[in-house]
Amino acid sequence: MTAVSPDVGASETRPKPSGKKVQNLTGGWPVAFWFLLPSMVGFLVFFLLPTIRGFYLSFTDWNLIGNNGKFIGLENYEKLAGDDQFYASMWRTLKYVVINIGSQTVIAVLIASMMDRLTRSSVIRGALLLPWLMPNVVVALLWLWMLDGSIGVVTEFLKFIGFSDDLAFFTDTGKVIPTIAAINTWKYMGYTALLMFAGLQTIPGTVYEAAAMDGATEFQMFRKITLPLMRPVLALVLVITMIGSFQVFDTVLVATGGFGGQPGGPVNASKVIYLYIYQNAFNFNDLGYAAALSVILVLILIIVTFFQLKLLRAGESDLA
Template sequence: MDKVMSNKRIIALYVLPSIILIMAIIYIPIVLTGYYGLMRWNGIGSMEFIGFDNYSALLKDDKFWDSVMHSLVFALLSTVTLALYLIVALVLTGNIKGANLFRKIYLLPMLLSSVAIAQLWLKVYHPTTGILNTLLVSLGFSDPPAWLSDPKYVLGALFVPILWQYAGFYILIYYAALKNIPNTLVEAALIDGATPRQIAIRIKLPLIMEVIKVTIVLAVVGSLKYFDLIFVMTGGGPNGHSEVMASYMYRQAFKAFDFGYGSAIGFFLLIICLVATWVIRKLTETKDPIQYS
């Protein structure tokens, strides 16, 4: 076996299928997206090379930059709510009553598709028959907001189901990381007189910092390319006030049949995600990661 595995040709033969698959589903589509962004194309007829006209038009498109700002708002909110998920995970790792039941409940949204969640929250936010406005009316609010039709509330209203949908995912990651911390460290801190708050801040959080960095990247990049739930619930409305980069790309490519411009948006979205990932990694970079095993 050692002789076979030391043969570079055999190793290349084993690796080749994976390389072909990765090229086919990741790198080739990226290159083609950038290439189509150089074209004027309606998706059916012949393509006309126009150079960087689509990209220069993109930089002057106010609606596109509005969608970028909306995506950044979702990214910021998603990053802030990671603290809430972390607190819940910290509580669940303690010996509290009902923790086992709650660990089953918070995973339920992960079992639903984004479309199903969108339909559920459309019913919640319905201006006349929705449970939210019905509750507000019963509490004395005579004119409750139209949550998905009012520009002042639409982004916040959309973020609530996003927070609910991904709560189980991030709590599960933090819970697994926290349970992986040796009990001996916590017991030693308790013997030294540390409080639960001090243990959480000074011991547990530093030990799972690498996991926290990964979740920040996942939250930011996932928010920048978020599409399905927003598209089903508002379609980017009202009047573009909930338009995000992915929905604007879809609108240009499949509604306006400008696949060249839509591809330019998609390629620009990729660049923004890569830059965001690089910035986060640089900001959270540590020279000496903490080891506990």
């Protein structure tokens, strides 16, 4: 954990060129305590304690409904190690994350830089953020409706422009994960772009002016100026969206379990890890095992985040 700290919060600890004495500028615990108190209470009560409790539960056979259970040591983890469903659901989640984050990030960077370079219209920015205003459940239902295999408007359109008849997006085992990933890309691309755009605003226009003067093309400016300077915000966005992406759940539940289907279907093709955790807790009452699965998921996310921050040298921008 200490290894990450220089990367997480480095920029402001760098020695100032001016060499100004900053001893009393940085407070220390007596000051920090009061600034942190409210959030620490919130964190402790609503995040840390439940997590510790969950960690403890993962060593028990806790029954959710009965609210009781006993310590069973590593049994849940042993079961998990040999659980094919766990590996399969993790693999599906990974596929989802790659498709979702990949497409979402690329499109969002594109939108953000276009918003930055083409137009300042607040109407356009607002329009792009609209999908994000809708609750997940509604988004899932809306697309379920538009992608319906026989009367969905998008399906009809695709047929019209010459795609084959086989457009069963939610009921084809090979298509369901890419479809759900695309839906969430639709929902979050504007939001992600807005976060990136906010980051772009920290790049002074003079940099572009100078580059344009030197005859740089838009693409060159994007690659040489925009991308490197966006790094801190890109780190923020990637960390947030990827963690969210690993926890994809309600879209899957609604889109695949909606009417005739089985949540996680067809044939388990969309049973992602979070759904598997949910099922163990809420359908099988096995909170202990659900907790063990959650612990593994949290560990995976910590590792992923750690490397993301390291890779992106989060605290730094080349501008600083």
